[in-house]
Amino acid sequence: MKKSPTIFLQLLIVLIGIGTLALMLWEPHLEGRNAQATLFEIYFKDPFLAYAYLGSIPFFVALYQAIKVLGYVGQNQAFSQAAVKALRTIKYCALATAGFIVVADAYLMIAARSGNDDPAGAIMLGLIATFASIVIAAATAVFGQILQSGVDIKKESPTSINNNKTVP
Numbered sequence: 001m002k003k004s005p006t007i008f009l010q011l012l013i014v015l016i017g018i019g020t021l022a023l024m025l026w027e028p029h030l031e032g033r034n035a036q037a038t039l040f041e042i043y044f045k046d047p048f049l050a051y052a053y054l055g056s057i058p059f060f061v062a063l064y065q066a067i068k069v070l071g072y073v074g075q076n077q078a079f080s081q082a083a084v085k086a087l088r089t090i091k092y093c094a095l096a097t098a099g100f101i102v103v104a105d106a107y108l109m110i111a112a113r114s115g116n117d118d119p120a121g122a123i124m125l126g127l128i129a130t131f132a133s134i135v136i137a138a139a140t141a142v143f144g145q146i147l148q149s150g151v152d153i154k155k156e157s158p159t160s161i162n163n164n165k166t167v168p
Contacts, residue, residue: 006074012066017063024056048107055100062093062136079150087144091137096131101126 105167108119
């Protein structure tokens, strides 16, 4: 396979990661309650923000694993056990991200009962992100099974796949 499409996709994933990190660092300054807060107050006195940063770790691990999978594809090693393992890690990271988002939505719903806050928008965004994470987990599970069957076929008849010859 040509390397230029995989390199393009790897760069796209890196840009998604940089954009997400920049948004995570910039957005807390826009909140109304943080308008007059210092940097210390914004980043170190908000437990929900700390939870959001903790919950983003699986997302960034999944991005790194996606870059690794594309690297395997670019090296013609898509049907390898390493690629299957990376896809399995992406699946678990997507499920962990969904779990973190569900807990955050539950916290927002509970916190809204005690105050005048309307969390409907934030909860809806959380539900959409949870759904997207579950779809990603399901897709990577299917791709992982397909690659695993390819790895198993490659182990059974390595000469027919590696040399593009059929075994009599």
